[in-house]
Amino acid sequence: MKDIISKKVQDMQPSGIRQFFDLVLGMKEVISLGVGEPDFVTPWQIREAGIFSLEEGFTSYTSNKGLYKLRLSISRYLKNRYGLEYCPDEEILITVGASEGLDLALRAIINPGDKILIPTPGYVSYGPLTELAGGIPIYINTRDSGFKLTPKLIAEGVEKKTKAIILNYPNNPTGVSYTKKELEELKKVILKHKLLCISDEIYGDLTYDFEHTPFPTLSGAKEHTIYLNGFSKAYAMTGWRVGFACATKEIIAAMTKIHQYTIMCVPITSQMAACEALVSGRKSVEEMKREYKRRREFVLERLNAIGLECRKPQGAFYAFVSVKNTKLKSLEFAKELLKEQKVAVVPGVAFGSEFNDYIRISYASSMENLKEALSRIEIFIK
Amino acid sequence: MDEILEVLEKDARATPEEIAKMLKKKTQGIKEAIKKYEKDGVILKYKAVINKELIKDADASVRALIEVNITPQKDVGFDKIAERIYSFPEVASCYLISGTYDLLLIVEGKDLHTVARFVAEKLAPLENVKGTTTHFLLKKYKEDGVILKHREENKRIAISY
Numbered sequence: 001m002k003d004i005i006s007k008k009v010q011d012m013q014p015s016g017i018r019q020f021f022d023l024v025l026g027m028k029e030v031i032s033l034g035v036g037e038p039d040f041v042t043p044w045q046i047r048e049a050g051i052f053s054l055e056e057g058f059t060s061y062t063s064n065k066g067l068y069k070l071r072l073s074i075s076r077y078l079k080n081r082y083g084l085e086y087c088p089d090e091e092i093l094i095t096v097g098a099s100e101g102l103d104l105a106l107r108a109i110i111n112p113g114d115k116i117l118i119p120t121p122g123y124v125s126y127g128p129l130t131e132l133a134g135g136i137p138i139y140i141n142t143r144d145s146g147f148k149l150t151p152k153l154i155a156e157g158v159e160k161k162t163k164a165i166i167l168n169y170p171n172n173p174t175g176v177s178y179t180k181k182e183l184e185e186l187k188k189v190i191l192k193h194k195l196l197c198i199s200d201e202i203y204g205d206l207t208y209d210f211e212h213t214p215f216p217t218l219s220g221a222k223e224h225t226i227y228l229n230g231f232s233k234a235y236a237m238t239g240w241r242v243g244f245a246c247a248t249k250e251i252i253a254a255m256t257k258i259h260q261y262t263i264m265c266v267p268i269t270s271q272m273a274a275c276e277a278l279v280s281g282r283k284s285v286e287e288m289k290r291e292y293k294r295r296r297e298f299v300l301e302r303l304n305a306i307g308l309e310c311r312k313p314q315g316a317f318y319a320f321v322s323v324k325n326t327k328l329k330s331l332e333f334a335k336e337l338l339k340e341q342k343v344a345v346v347p348g349v350a351f352g353s354e355f356n357d358y359i360r361i362s363y364a365s366s367m368e369n370l371k372e373a374l375s376r377i378e379i380f381i382k
Numbered sequence: 383m384d385e386i387l388e389v390l391e392k393d394a395r396a397t398p399e400e401i402a403k404m405l406k407k408k409t410q411g412i413k414e415a416i417k418k419y420e421k422d423g424v425i426l427k428y429k430a431v432i433n434k435e436l437i438k439d440a441d442a443s444v445r446a447l448i449e450v451n452i453t454p455q456k457d458v459g460f461d462k463i464a465e466r467i468y469s470f471p472e473v474a475s476c477y478l479i480s481g482t483y484d485l486l487l488i489v490e491g492k493d494l495h496t497v498a499r500f501v502a503e504k505l506a507p508l509e510n511v512k513g514t515t516t517h518f519l520l521k522k523y524k525e526d527g528v529i530l531k532h533r534e535e536n537k538r539i540a541i542s543y
Binding site for chain 1: 385388389392393396400403404405406537538539540541543
C-alpha cells in the first residue's frame with residue numbers, strides 16, 4: 001500500500017508538527033497565539049460586494065488570468081502606491097492566494113536539479129514546493145545576522161545551477177523586513193549572479209517602522225522578479241483565497257499555462273470582493289495596521305519583562321521568540337505550554353530544524369487574549 | 383484621532399501602563415494626556431456598554447424616541463426649554479435637530495406605562511411644547527458603534543502557519 005504514494009510526497013512534512021497541530025485542534029478553550037491569519041473579519045463593504053455579486057448572478061468562470069477589472073485595479077493600485085507598472089493584460093495573473101502564485105512560479109521556472117535559494121527561518125511551503133517542482137532547495141540560515149539576509153550570505157549560497165531566490169519580507173515567522181537601502185544591496189548580488197527573485201510580499205502592507213519597498217521597484221530588478229502578493233493578510237481575506245502574481249509577460253504566460261489546467265480561475269465571488277477591497281478597503285487596512293502595531297509594542301514589552309528574548313519584528317504579525325533560557329526544545333515548550341496553561345504557539349522547528357530553540361507567537365489576536373496569554377506564559381516559565 | 387483615544391474607545395479599562403506599552407510612550411505622558419482629555423471634555427466618562435435586553439429587572443428596559451415640537455423663546459431660543467426637558471432623569475438623550483420637529487428625545491423607563499406617563503404628565507403639559515410623537519423601540523441592533531449580540535464564537539482554526 002505504501003508504494004502507492006509517491007516517494008516525493010512520502011518524504012514531505014515533518015510529522016511531529018502535524019501531531020502537535022492536531023493536539024491543539026482537539027483541545028477546548030485554548031488561547032491561541034498560533035494562528036497565521038488576521039483575527040479581524042473581512043471589512044463589511046468587501047463582504048457585501050461578494051454577497052451582492054452572488055445576488056446579481058455572477059457565478060461563472062472568469063478568464064484564466066482573472067477578471068480584467070481586478071487586474072486593472074491591481075495595476076492602477078501598484079502604480080499609484082509604488083510607481084510600479086505592470087500591464088493588466090499580460091503581466092498580472094490572479095491566483096488562489098499568494099500560495100498558488102508561489103507554486104506556479106516555481107513550477108514555471110524549475111528544470112530538474114535547478115537550485116533555489118531559500119532563507120531560513122521561512123514560510124513552511126517554500127522547500128516542499130521547490131522539491132515537488134523538481135528543484136533542490138538550498139537553505140540559507142540567517143540566524144547569525146539577526147534573521148536578515150545579507151549580500152554575503154546570498155553569494156555564499158550560490159552554486160552552479162542556482163536559478164532563483166525566494167525573498168519574503170516582512171517575514172513569516174520573524175517579522176523581519178528590509179529598508180530600501182538594504183534591498184539595493186541584496187539586489188546587486190542577486191542580479192550579479194543572474195538569479196530570478198521570487199518576492200513574496202504578502203505582508204508588505206503590514207510594515208510598521210518604515211515604508212515597504214517592493215523588490216521590483218528597485219532599478220533594474222523588475223525584469224528579474226516575480227512579485228507575489230494578495231488580499232489575505234492586509235484586508236483580512238484569508239478564506240477568500242485571492243492573490244496575484246506580477247512578472248514579465250513571458251513568465252506570466254508560463255504560469256498561466258499551468259494555472260489554466262490546474263485551477264482554471266479563482267472563484268468569481270472572491271475576485272469581485274477583491275475589486276471592492278481595492279476601491280474602499282484602504283481605510284480598514286490602515287486601522288488594522290495601527291492595531292497590530294500597538295499589539296506588537298505591547299507583546300514585545302511583555303516578553304522583555306518575562307525575560308524571553310525577541311528581536312523587534314518590523315512587519316507582519318509575528319514575534320519569533322527565543323526559548324533557549326528555558327532549556328526546552330521548541331516542540332516540548334509548545335506541548336508543555338499547551339498542557340499546563342492552554343496557550344498555543346507554533347514551535348520554531350516548523351520553520352527549519354535549526355530553530356528548535358524558538359517559538360512563533362502571532363499577535364493577530366485580541367488585546368484581551370494577548371494580555372491573558374502572556375500572563376500565562378509568564379506563569380509557565382516560572 | 384489620537385491613538386490613545388482609539389485604544390480607550392475600544393476598551394475603557396486599558397490602563398495607562400498598558401497603553402504606554404502599546405504606543406511605546408512613557409506611562410507618565412499617557413496619564414497626563416488622558417487627564418487633559420478629561421479636563422477638556424474630550425473624554426467625558428468611562429462606562430460599560432450593557433445589553434439591557436438581557437437583564438430582566440432593568441430600570442430602563444423600555445426606550446422610546448420622542449419627537450417634540452416646541453415654540454422657541456425670545457433671546458434664548460430652544461436652549462431654555464431644552465434644558466427643562468433634558469433635566470428629567472427619564473431623558474437619556476436630547477438633540478436639537480433640523481426638519482419637521484425640533485427636539486429628539488430618547489426616554490427610558492421600566493415599562494410602557496412609565497414612559498407613557500412621563501409623556502402625558504411631564505412633557506406634553508409644558509407650556510412651550512406644541513406636540514409630541516412617541517416611537518417605542520422594538521429591538522436594538524447596534525448602538526454607538528457596538529453591535530448588540532452575544533460574543534461570536536471563534537471562526538478561525540486554532541493553529542496554522
